[in-house]
Amino acid sequence: MRIGLAGVGRIGAFHAATLRDLLDAAVDSLVVADLDPAAAARVAGDLGIDHEPDVDRLLASGLDGLVVATATTAHADLVRASVARGLPTFCEKPVATTLAETVEVARLVRTSGVPVQVGFQRRFDAGYARAAEAVARGELGVVHLVRAATHDRTPPPAAYVPASGGIFRDCNVHDFDALRFVTGREVASACAVGGTKGEAFFAEAGDVATAAAVLTLDDGTLALVSATRYNGGGHDVRLEVHGSEGAVSAGLDDSLAFRSAEPGATFPSGPTHDSFMQRFAGAYRDELRAFIDVVAGRRASPCTVDDALEAFRIAEACERSRTEGRPVRLEEVETR
Ligand SMILES: NC(=O)c1ccc[n+]([C@@H]2O[C@H](COP(=O)([O-])OP(=O)(O)OC[C@H]3O[C@@H](n4cnc5c(N)ncnc54)[C@H](O)[C@@H]3O)[C@@H](O)[C@H]2O)c1
Structure with a gap:
């Protein structure tokens, strides 16, 4: 399994460390990217994982699932791009900055059938x-x-x-x-x-x-x-x-x-x-463990975009x- 993570700020770097520990290093990989490539390189170096110079290359790098932990303004576009590739996606809350855009993303995800999990830990x-x-x-x-x-x-x-x-x-x-x-x-x-x-x-x-x-x-x-x-x-x-x-x-x-x-x-x-x-250290770990199961097709999203919309x-x-x-x-x- 190859998981991508976009956005290595406060919560993204924390999620990257958690995922690195949850994944099986022998068979799985974790790769990060950020608007700031130096930040991605730094976090990747600290954790001993891969990084890509930007999010487009991250998305094109043969992922099985994507974690979106960027600033809120980038969430909706990244969920759209990830779902268009059929990638199971974990998105930090909120899914979008406005009600109208949240409604639109919820509709898109619903019709796509691609599982998206929102980060209500x-x-x-x-x-x-x-x-x-x-x-x-x-x-x-x-x-x-x-x-x-x-x-x-x-x-x-x-x-x-x-x-x-x-x-x-x-x-x-x-x-x-x-x-x-x-x-x-x-x-x-x-x-x-x-x-x-x-x-x-x-x-x-x-x-x-x-x-x-x-x-x-x-x-x-x-x-x-x-x-x-x-x-x-x-x-x-x-x-x-x-x-x-x-x-x-x-x-x-x-x-x-x-x-x-x-x-x-x-x-x-x-x-x-x-x-x-x-x-919420334990809850953050367990929600990402659940996301790994979502990516593996072992369970449905435990917190959908429709839940986030409500x-x-x-x-x-x-x-x-x-x-x-x-x-x-x-x-x-x-x-x-
Ligand atoms: N579930 C929770 O308890 C919880 C807690 C904290 C933050 N959050 C959410 O997580 C998100 C990030 O919060 P944070 O505190 O880590 O913010 P932050 O400012 O520390 O980090 C955001 C990171 O995203 C990067 N970024 C911004 N635009 C990008 C883009 N287009 N592509 C790639 N990277 C981009 C920035 O360079 C930065 O490294 C927010 O949406 C916030 O609401 C959720």
């Missing part, structure tokens, strides 16, 4: 997977409420924010996918607000530093979703499901990113997570709700 986190199983087996009784959170320890660089798509499309999109994955339900409406107490560059980009949304699911379940770029306690990503017979939480472990204010309480006692790489539509509804100051029904977010 929480589906591969043991806690999120266990929560989904508890709901599916009816262990929690009737689910009434879900709470989901993505709280970053520190804000991204100022230059990142204007091109990020905003906090709902950039951060909470993972919560929206997890919400669908864990509950098996669709979101019917969104009511969202944002706060700009952080550095001025969030407001200057028309974005917010902290956000909250109340979502109503199609069976009447309520979901409270939050995000902040300023969580000094650590990188805090959690999901709680509350039902008539019980409640479970993903992310409620000794590394929880806050300290109990109760006298004598010792939980949580472990070191907190500083970043998403640390928090998560994007929820983010779009939240952004409209926040900026227009009103509840937004999901059917307002057209997919034609």
Whole structure:
């Protein structure tokens, strides 16, 4: 098996190291390329893998599958090029920068029959997977409420924010996918607000530093979703499901990113997570292991472009709700 990887930045270099370890060096190969050929050469040298001088040559180098980990603006074109060659493709989220382009890519992938997996790694986190199983087996009784959170320890660089798509499309999109994955339900409406107490560059980009949304699911379940770029306690990503017979939480472990204010309480006692790489190291490995199985034809894509489109539509509804100051029904977010 020969896997290509385009884009060796922060997440791409991390995925390349993971793939190098997962592949069987005796029979498989991994080859990388980047807009910056020196970066590709450097990562290839560090990992002892191959590199190509550009993405066109990478695509033409006899691949069995492609991982797209470039900057977001290149995702849609690379997925189109990869699918046109019939290559099973892994694409980091988001699939495209706009709703219209996501709809178009989803349609193209659907009609092509080529498997494309999108990088919502929480589906591969043991806690999120266990929560989904508890709901599916009816262990929690009737689910009434879900709470989901993505709280970053520190804000991204100022230059990142204007091109990020905003906090709902950039951060909470993972919560929206997890919400669908864990509950098996669709979101019917969104009511969202944002706060700009952080550095001025969030407001200057028309974005917010902290956000909250109340979502109503199609069976009447309520979901409270939050995000902040300023969580000094650590990188805090959690999901709680509350039902008539019980409640479970993903992310409620000794590394929880806050300290109990109760006298004598010792939980949580472990070191907190500083970043998403640390928090989801196992999930990133397992999603790429799944992609190797997709390339080998052993399984279907575990997170399709249609799934990514639904998560994007929820983010779009939240952004409209926040900026227009009103509840937004999901059917307002057209997919034609
Ligand atoms: N699933 C997750 O948890 C997760 C986490 C981080 C980033 N991401 C996504 O991964 C993508 C990359 O993020 P990052 O933080 O690694 O960014 P980054 O800026 O660190 O790296 C992007 C890399 O892509 C390269 N690149 C840009 N355009 C290219 C093109 N046309 N062809 C080839 N290479 C190109 C750049 O030179 C750079 O090396 C983003 O879409 C981001 O949303 C997902």
